[in-house]
Amino acid sequence: MRASSVASTILSVLFALLLVTPDAQATLWLSLARQPLSRGSCSELEGLSGGQVVLCQRQWGAMESVRRGAELSIEECQHQFRARRWNCSTGSGVNVFGKVVLQGTREAAFIHALSAAAVAFAVTRACSRGELEKCGCDRKVRGVSPEGFQWSGCSDNLSFGVAFSQSFVDDPERSRGLSSSRALMNLHNNEAGRKAIVHSMRVECKCHGVSGSCEVRTCWKVMPPLRRVGNVLKEKFDGATEVQLRKVGSRKVLLPRDPHFKPHSPQDLVYLSPSPDFCQLDPRGGIPGTEGRQCNATSRLAVDGCELMCCGRGFHTARAEVVERCSCKFRWCCSVQCKQCRNVLQVHTCR
Amino acid sequence: MSTKKLVIVGVILVIFQVFSFLVGGLIAPSPTSAVHYLATKCVDVRKHHQNSTWFMPWGPNQCEKIRDFDEAMIKKIEANEIVFAVHIPLPNNEMSPWFQFMLFILQFDIAFKMGNQIEEGAVVTIDVSLAYRDDTFSKWTEMAHSIEQRKLSCNFSTPKTHEYEGRHYECDLLPFMELGSVAHKYYLINMRLPVNERKKINVGIGEIKDIRLVGIHQNGGFTKVWFAVKTFLTPSILIIMIWYWRRITLMTRPPVLLEKVIFALGISMTFINIPVEWFSVGFNWTWMLLFGDIRQGIFYAMLLSFWIIFCGEHLMDQTERNRFGVYWKQVGPIVFGSFCLFIFDMCERGVQLKNPFYSIWASDLGTELANLQMAFIIVAGICACLYFLFLCFMVFQVFRNISGKRTSLPAMSKARRLHYEGLIFRFKFLMLITLACAALTVIFFIISQVNEGHWHWAGYTVQVNSAFFTGIYGMWNLYVFAIMFLYAPSHKRYGDDQSNAGDLGVNSGEEIQLTTTITHVDGPTEIYRMTGKESQE
Numbered sequence: 001m002r003a004s005s006v007a008s009t010i011l012s013v014l015f016a017l018l019l020v021t022p023d024a025q026a027t028l029w030l031s032l033a034r035q036p037l038s039r040g041s042c043s044e045l046e047g048l049s050g051g052q053v054v055l056c057q058r059q060w061g062a063m064e065s066v067r068r069g070a071e072l073s074i075e076e077c078q079h080q081f082r083a084r085r086w087n088c089s090t091g092s093g094v095n096v097f098g099k100v101v102l103q104g105t106r107e108a109a110f111i112h113a114l115s116a117a118a119v120a121f122a123v124t125r126a127c128s129r130g131e132l133e134k135c136g137c138d139r140k141v142r143g144v145s146p147e148g149f150q151w152s153g154c155s156d157n158l159s160f161g162v163a164f165s166q167s168f169v170d171d172p173e174r175s176r177g178l179s180s181s182r183a184l185m186n187l188h189n190n191e192a193g194r195k196a197i198v199h200s201m202r203v204e205c206k207c208h209g210v211s212g213s214c215e216v217r218t219c220w221k222v223m224p225p226l227r228r229v230g231n232v233l234k235e236k237f238d239g240a241t242e243v244q245l246r247k248v249g250s251r252k253v254l255l256p257r258d259p260h261f262k263p264h265s266p267q268d269l270v271y272l273s274p275s276p277d278f279c280q281l282d283p284r285g286g287i288p289g290t291e292g293r294q295c296n297a298t299s300r301l302a303v304d305g306c307e308l309m310c311c312g313r314g315f316h317t318a319r320a321e322v323v324e325r326c327s328c329k330f331r332w333c334c335s336v337q338c339k340q341c342r343n344v345l346q347v348h349t350c351r
Numbered sequence: 352m353s354t355k356k357l358v359i360v361g362v363i364l365v366i367f368q369v370f371s372f373l374v375g376g377l378i379a380p381s382p383t384s385a386v387h388y389l390a391t392k393c394v395d396v397r398k399h400h401q402n403s404t405w406f407m408p409w410g411p412n413q414c415e416k417i418r419d420f421d422e423a424m425i426k427k428i429e430a431n432e433i434v435f436a437v438h439i440p441l442p443n444n445e446m447s448p449w450f451q452f453m454l455f456i457l458q459f460d461i462a463f464k465m466g467n468q469i470e471e472g473a474v475v476t477i478d479v480s481l482a483y484r485d486d487t488f489s490k491w492t493e494m495a496h497s498i499e500q501r502k503l504s505c506n507f508s509t510p511k512t513h514e515y516e517g518r519h520y521e522c523d524l525l526p527f528m529e530l531g532s533v534a535h536k537y538y539l540i541n542m543r544l545p546v547n548e549r550k551k552i553n554v555g556i557g558e559i560k561d562i563r564l565v566g567i568h569q570n571g572g573f574t575k576v577w578f579a580v581k582t583f584l585t586p587s588i589l590i591i592m593i594w595y596w597r598r599i600t601l602m603t604r605p606p607v608l609l610e611k612v613i614f615a616l617g618i619s620m621t622f623i624n625i626p627v628e629w630f631s632v633g634f635n636w637t638w639m640l641l642f643g644d645i646r647q648g649i650f651y652a653m654l655l656s657f658w659i660i661f662c663g664e665h666l667m668d669q670t671e672r673n674r675f676g677v678y679w680k681q682v683g684p685i686v687f688g689s690f691c692l693f694i695f696d697m698c699e700r701g702v703q704l705k706n707p708f709y710s711i712w713a714s715d716l717g718t719e720l721a722n723l724q725m726a727f728i729i730v731a732g733i734c735a736c737l738y739f740l741f742l743c744f745m746v747f748q749v750f751r752n753i754s755g756k757r758t759s760l761p762a763m764s765k766a767r768r769l770h771y772e773g774l775i776f777r778f779k780f781l782m783l784i785t786l787a788c789a790a791l792t793v794i795f796f797i798i799s800q801v802n803e804g805h806w807h808w809a810g811y812t813v814q815v816n817s818a819f820f821t822g823i824y825g826m827w828n829l830y831v832f833a834i835m836f837l838y839a840p841s842h843k844r845y846g847d848d849q850s851n852a853g854d855l856g857v858n859s860g861e862e863i864q865l866t867t868t869i870t871h872v873d874g875p876t877e878i879y880r881m882t883g884k885e886s887q888e
Contacts, residue, residue, distance in 0.1 A: 079517070128389035128563070130409045130441050136386075137444060149444045151572035153384030204524060206456055206567060210644045210696070215796075218567045220385035225460070225519045330467035331546050332559050333430040334423040 026172050026186050027108075030096045030115060033070035037063055047094045051171035061133060062164060065126040069119035070096075076230040077114055083304035085278040085290050085311075099286025104185055104272030110237045112186050113193030113269055116169045117229050120194050124161030124223055135160045158201070158223055162194050181245035181272055184254050188270055195267045196232045200224040233269070240269040279311035290350045297348045310350035320347045360836065364829050371580065371825025376818030377811060379576035383569050390435035390542065390562040392417050394428055405482055405491040406436040406541050419560070430546040430553070435562045439538040448632045449571035450533040452640050455540075457527035460561040461520045463507055469520060470555030473503045478543040479708055481528070483535035491539055497708045501525045503556060520557065524565075526710040529703050533568065534635035540564070573817055574628075580821050581626040584828045588624055591835050592617040598839045608675060609664045612657050613834055619653040620831040622646055641700045645693065652689040654827075655738060656682050658785070662745040665778040666752060681741045688734030691727040749778060781834070788830050795819045 028047030035045060042048070042056035042063075056063050074096065077088035086107055091098045101108040127135035136154035148154075169190050173183040201221040209215030241264040243254040254270055256263060264270055276282070281289035295306035295315055302308070306315045322345050325338035391408030394415045406414040414436060417423050423433065439453075440446055446453075457477075461469060477499045482491035505520035528540075542562065546553045596614060599606045606614075623646045631639045659681040675682075702709045756771050763771070798815060 125389055127441070128387045129391050130388075130438055133442050135441065137441075149440070150447050150449065152380030152570050153386065153568075154441075154444075157387060204565075206454075206524060206565075208454055208567065210647055210692075216382065218383040218385050220387070220565060222458075227518055328466045330464070330558065331430055331548075332544060332553055332556050333420050333433060333546075334428055335430075336424070 026182075027097065027101050027111060027115060028094055028172075029066070029169070030070045030073065030111075031094045032063075032067045033074055033096065035067075037067055049172040049175060051175055052168060055168055055171070059132075059164075061131065062123055062126070062168075064131070065122040066119055066168060068126075069122035070115065072122060072226055073111070073115040073118035076118065076226055077111060079227075080110075080230050080234045083296075083302070085293075085303070085309060086275075086287075087293075089288050091286070099284075102286075104182055105275040106237055106240050106269070106271045107275055109185065109189045109240055109269040109271045110233060112189040113196065113233050113236070114230065115193070116165050116190035117193035117197050117233065118226060119169055120158070120161040120165035120197055121223065121226050121229065122161075123164045124157045127157035127160055132160075156221060158198070158221070162198065165190075165194055179252055181252075181254065184245065184252070185243070185270055185272055188254060188266075192236065192267055192269055193229075193233060196229050196236070197223065199267065200228055200232055236267065236269045240271055242274070243270045243272060277311065279313075293350045295348050295350055297346075306348055306350070313351045315348045315350050317346055317348050320345055360833075364833060368822070368826055368829055371829075372818050372822035374576060374580060375821030376813040376815070379814060379817040379821065380570045380572040381814050382573045382816050382820055383567055386440065386566045386568075388437045388439065388441075388564040388566060390437050390564065392419075392423075393434040393436050394423075394426075395432045395434050403480070403493070405539055406434045407539065408436040408438050409442060410438075410487070420558075430544060433543070435540075435542040435544075437540040437542075437564055439540070439566060445536045446533050446538065446568075447536075447571055448533055449574045450568040451574055451628070451631065452529070452531055453533050453538075453566060453568045454529040455527040456565040456567070457501065457525040458563040458565070459503065459505075459522055459525075459556075459559055460563065461503075461505060461522065461557040462516075462560050463511065463518050463520060464516055464558050465511070465513055467558050468511070468555075469503060469505050469557040473556045475501050475503055475544065475556050476552045477501065478545055479528075480541050481707065482539045482541075483537060484539075485536050487537070494538075495707050497706050499708045501527075505557075519560070527564065528707045529640075529700070529710075530707050531637040531640035531700070531704065532631055532635055573820075576817070576821065578626050578628060580824065581624055581628070584825070585621065585624040585626060588617060588621050588828060588832060591832050592621060595835045595839045602840055609660060609838075610840065612660045613838055616653050616657045616831055617835050619650045620828060623650050624828070637704050641696065641704070644696050644700065648689050648693060648696075652685050655685045655742075658742060659685075659738075659745065661778075661781060662742065662749055665749050665774055666745070681738070681745075684734040684737045684741075688731045688738070691731040691734070695727045695731070746782070753778070777838075780837075784830065784833065788826055791826060792823050795823055 029049075029052060031047040032045065037045075039060060042053050042060070045053075045056065048056060074088070074090060077097075078090075081088040086100065088097065088111075090096050095101070097107075097111060101111050123132070126132050136157045136159070137149055170187055173186045173190075176183045201223060203219055204222055205217055205219040207214035207217045209217075241261065242257045243264065244257045245252055246255045247253075248255075254264075276285060276287060278287055279290055281287065281291065290309055290311060291313075293309060295309040296302065296304045297306050297315070297317070299305040300307055322343050324341050324343055325336075326341035328336050328338040330336050391414070393406040393408070394417055395406070396415055397404070408414070408416075414434070417426070417428065417433070459475070479499055480496040481494045483494050484491050502525075503522060505522040507515075507518070507520050509515045509518060544553050544556075544559070548554055592614070595617065599610055599614070627642070628639060630636060656678075660678055663678055663681075699710070753775050756775070760768050760771065796819065798819070
């Protein structure tokens with residue numbers, strides 16, 4: 001009894017400490033991708049904010065989806081940035097993406113947007129699989145009639161996924177208060193990520209009247225694959241707006257740094273400070289540098305070209321024998337029969 | 352009947368019309384709802400697959416799952432051991448007989464991979480079974496089991512290069528299953544995609560990532576409102592029908608063709624109206640969907656025939672009609688067309704009574720059959736075109752005759768003139784309301800197709816689609832009601848007219864002439880009489 005109360009005091013002190021160091025907080029929950037989940041372990045999980053722990057205890061079933069969302073967002077980020085100097089590399093600590101996300105850069109904006117979208121995505125999918133109890137029929141989600149499923153059906157599961165993402169992913173920023181520019185930036189980007197899903201929904205319809213006529217037609221929205229959301233967000237990344245905190249009336253809002261620019265829309269990504277060039281190894285800044293990265297010697301102006309990738313330091317060229325699978329025979333599931341082919345390739349790596 | 356009464360009836364009809372729209376728009380929810388299901392990938396760990404077990408995606412006794420097929424690859428699980436399980440509905444819900452029907456759409460999420468692309472004309476073979484139970488603990492009972500084939504038609508919008516590996520194909524919706532009644536609370540679908548390389552089964556279908564189902568059912572709330580509307584409309588049409596028939600039998604002459612046709616129209620309307628669907632709540636009648644289609648078909652055929660015969664009877668070209676045989680040329684295509692649609696419907700929904708997974712559109716084995724059915728539909732379409740050509744031609748003829756008669760009207764004797772004026776008025780009156788009804792139907796149909804389904808307006812949510820259904824349904828009921836009411840033969844004897852309604856008595860001379868006309872209408876005759884009066888003055 002006593003021990004547990006002591007433990008809880010320590011925990012609450014820990015949370016208070018975490019709240020004091022806010023910048024490190026925002027995306028720590030992504031480390032769930034690396035942690036095993038076991039029931040009732042919410043308060044032992046690393047990287048969760050106070051509100052997130054409460055949410056974890058209340059909706060344990062959704063935590064597996066949050067974990068999946070974290071995994072998906074790391075995979076997707078690495079896919080989208082595979083050919084850039086910053087390739088979404090992950091470290092081993094609680095802070096998955098290292099210190100890059102701590103500054104208010106474009107990269108941080110992208111990660112925030114993508115992770116918020118990925119959580120909404122994963123929760124929605126879990127709903128459709130029946131793994132969560134409430135989902136579209138949850139009364140707290142907008143668009144559900146009080147009469148319930150039998151009278152008018154439930155709202156689509158995405159609105160639940162989005163609402164869950166709002167309460168989970170946004171929690172660290174909320175607890176930080178809405179006056180700090182970083183909190184505002186993160187909240188905006190989180191919402192932009194979720195908007196990217198909602199706006200790339202596709203409507204599909206089916207006619208089922210007499211003899212299949214369109215007298216009766218039912219339409220529904222289909223959630224896009226996460227890859228498409230990633231593509232949308234990557235475009236938003238390229239066109240992100242640099243903003244700064246301004247006071248409008250009594251409210252503090254983010255407005256474009258350059259007053260000639262037109263204000264950003266809710267779907268756009270915003271950032272506060274310009275990104276470093278990611279060329280040199282910088283352990284303090286959490287930047288691995290591009291030394292040793294493979295580059296494409298034939299494309300000159302592309303981001304994966306050796307010129308850009310190696311920041312003009314030049315590159316090594318080596319001949320390497322690569323064993324590849326070739327002339328494979330696939331089945332739809334679970335068996336691939338391949339021959340092994342040996343290819344000699346020229347591999348270029350940055351100095 | 353006086354003009355005042357006519358106006359009152361008109362106003363009442365309009366009020367009912369508005370009411371029927373509002374019932375759908377404000378009380379009822381949207382007519383149908385779609386629920387997304389993502390199949391859970393279960394692993395059949397048993398060595399022998401003889402006795403059938405059911406794989407539950409969630410809840411107690413849930414199956415052993417894998418998250419994706421990379422995991423299966425590592426664990427060396429074979430395709431035949433993977434069972435895609437979908438439980439209907441999602442947790443904490445129950446299905447209900449009020450849903451009336453359930454149909455399912457199948458969609459594959461197939462990722463593009465350079466070495467494993469979807470082949471041209473790829474066909475997926477699905478071993479699917481469906482089970483039900485009515486409480487959460489008892490055993491599943493099998494309802495249907497089938498091996499189905501579905502043709503994949505997918506396209507990949509980006510170039511097929513290494514760069515775009517992992518993106519998904521965009522595949523067409525595949526019809527999966529249709530149930531004509533929802534008698535049970537819980538359903539379970541288990542699917543397998545067995546691979547047989549020798550027989551080329553499920554080879555070259557790409558890298559399937561997930562199977563999605565979309566379940567569509569009628570909303571319980573809409574069903575209740577719909578039944579209420581039907582239950583209310585049945586007695587009203589029935590009463591006017593009895594009244595109408597009494598009027599006809601009161602006459603000394605036998606009923607003419609047009610009167611019989613109007614009566615038949617009333618019968619077919621009542622046939623649709625009778626809310627036998629109430630039984631579907633208590634009994635597991637899977638044929639209700641088919642029955643509903645048949646009833647609707649009979650009404651359409653009757654309505655179309657009515658228009659033709661009505662036009663024909665107003666042709667005014669002095670030929671003796673009044674016999675059904677005269678109209679075989681026009682009614683024939685209608686009957687034939689409806690028959691074709693009936694056969695088609697029987698082939699789809701009729702077969703679905705036996706095998707809910709059957710779909711004409713998807714069957715590859717039955718391509719011949721599907722062609723035959725396409726032929727049926729085409730024939731039905733041709734019949735529809737022929738019909739409308741006929742109808743337009745007849746309407747055109749009537750108008751030509753009308754204008755011809757107009758010029759010669761002043762030269763006629765008063766009685767003949769009144770006779771023709773009556774015919775013209777009556778025809779134009781029906782043309783007007785028919786056109787109005789048809790236009791309203793088309794307009795609302797377009798609105799409901801274009802619109803997203805509901806409007807938010809001053810704090811109310813108006814369900815446009817539901818309003819469309821109840822409103823249009825109410826409208827055609829009122830149409831039939833109005834026709835029977837207004838076109839019933841007058842019960843007033845002309846002697847009575849003189850004693851009761853002094854204002855009409857003056858022109859009895861013409862009215863004796865009226866009895867020789869083929870048909871009598873109540874409302875328009877009234878105006879006819881008044882015109883007669885005016886002309887006397």
